[in-house]
Amino acid sequence: MKCFRAAILRFDADHNAVYEQDGLLAVGPDAIGREIVQAVGSYNEIANQFPGVAVEHMPGRIIAPGFVDMHVHYPQIDVIGSPASGLLPWLENYTFPQESRYADAGHSAEAATFFFDELLRNGVTTALTFATSHPASVDAFFSEAARRRLRMISGKVLQDRHSPDGVRDQTQQSLLDTEALIQRWHGQGRLGYAISPRFAPSCTDAQLRGAGELAARYPDVWIQSHVAENKDEVAWARSLFPQARSYLAVYDGFGLMRQRAVYAHCIHFDDNDRALMRDTGAAAAVSPTSNLFLGSGFFDYAGADRVGFRYGLASDVGGGTSLCPFHTMLAAYYVGREGHTKSGLSLSPRQLWWQHTAGAARALGLDGVVGNLQPGCEADFIVLNPQATPLLARRTQSADSLDELLFAMIVLGDDRLVQCSVIADYGPGYAGGTQTAAISTV
Numbered sequence: 001m002k003c004f005r006a007a008i009l010r011f012d013a014d015h016n017a018v019y020e021q022d023g024l025l026a027v028g029p030d031a032i033g034r035e036i037v038q039a040v041g042s043y044n045e046i047a048n049q050f051p052g053v054a055v056e057h058m059p060g061r062i063i064a065p066g067f068v069d070m071h072v073h074y075p076q077i078d079v080i081g082s083p084a085s086g087l088l089p090w091l092e093n094y095t096f097p098q099e100s101r102y103a104d105a106g107h108s109a110e111a112a113t114f115f116f117d118e119l120l121r122n123g124v125t126t127a128l129t130f131a132t133s134h135p136a137s138v139d140a141f142f143s144e145a146a147r148r149r150l151r152m153i154s155g156k157v158l159q160d161r162h163s164p165d166g167v168r169d170q171t172q173q174s175l176l177d178t179e180a181l182i183q184r185w186h187g188q189g190r191l192g193y194a195i196s197p198r199f200a201p202s203c204t205d206a207q208l209r210g211a212g213e214l215a216a217r218y219p220d221v222w223i224q225s226h227v228a229e230n231k232d233e234v235a236w237a238r239s240l241f242p243q244a245r246s247y248l249a250v251y252d253g254f255g256l257m258r259q260r261a262v263y264a265h266c267i268h269f270d271d272n273d274r275a276l277m278r279d280t281g282a283a284a285a286v287s288p289t290s291n292l293f294l295g296s297g298f299f300d301y302a303g304a305d306r307v308g309f310r311y312g313l314a315s316d317v318g319g320g321t322s323l324c325p326f327h328t329m330l331a332a333y334y335v336g337r338e339g340h341t342k343s344g345l346s347l348s349p350r351q352l353w354w355q356h357t358a359g360a361a362r363a364l365g366l367d368g369v370v371g372n373l374q375p376g377c378e379a380d381f382i383v384l385n386p387q388a389t390p391l392l393a394r395r396t397q398s399a400d401s402l403d404e405l406l407f408a409m410i411v412l413g414d415d416r417l418v419q420c421s422v423i424a425d426y427g428p429g430y431a432g433g434t435q436t437a438a439i440s441t442v
């Protein structure tokens, strides 16, 4: 058992933020040795439940759930900041050439190591991640995630048409590779596999059909893809699948919409698309920095809430400009501010934070597993230092409410605000949780 004393942020079942100014977080093994939150609450009220347990005291620090990134491409770490007139030229000119390098296992391993270092430096402890079409890129990702005992999800990209040499795969082989990778990695420790058709325009009917068959055969595996991101892309998809009611309906027709199916962007939707998301249990990965950078459009929060489908926040690096959750939450605030919420007001800081932690976990089907610090959750957490910069120290000091404090961190925060990410132990064979830096309050 380990105990940490600091301010603590978490979320209750109604998505409300719960904040203890002087809190205690107790973490320890469950019945099979996996390190979970055993207790959390006010220090004065619960400290006496843990006599004799050493307490790591971190005055001035805030313990919060590790962030959950619902959609990111680890092989696009070198694509960030590549300007283009829109999605399709961006893919052609920057993204596909970079991704072709991941045929090489050594390059994949080096990039995966760098990617996880960056994620953890930014306080992201779980991510649903695209690899590339090369199985080596998936093996590199999962090997490194396993070494660090992280809860991570990824999969081999499927793209057997409209893709250049170097990233285009072969229909039958791509499906065989996918199944082999599911069997190798899904459910190993905290790893999960995602069947990953890149987007409908890059996949033949046969490949999409095969992906849907795998999704039916492996119902607890994830599915991830892109949809309705950009107007040219939507027009292209519609011309390729003229019989489908909409771009989104193409995926439904191939059995690719269900719980644990996550679609990035979901911008150019009508209410029938929104109802299809709701009725199938699929979730949207809202990617505001990417949508702003590539000029794709604005996610309609009011429409999503009116119809009632699940969504959460995502960086979408390398279309996205940053892995930093504070930057993503601020961009989501700007988008909401432009009138894309029901109230006309933008999202509150608590809503933004929830959408990048417990809400994102819920949208992934990992409710109560990660993204929160309620008892029973896996003990992945971050330590925030609101004194990390002079301006952060000054502004957070004068915050009069939780909303003001969270807002100050969303607006002013970057990787310096994250003192460290602490990763849970995960039982025998997986023992010895990692953290990015020693916990130290000096």
Ligand code: GUN
Binding pocket: 073, 087, 091, 095, 198, 199, 226, 229, 290, 316, 319
């Ligand atoms: N659509 C198909 N592939 C991609 C990708 O890599 N990034 C984004 N943002 N959209 C896509």
Ligand code: ZN
Binding pocket: 071, 072, 073, 226, 264, 316, 319
């Ligand atoms: Zn993407």
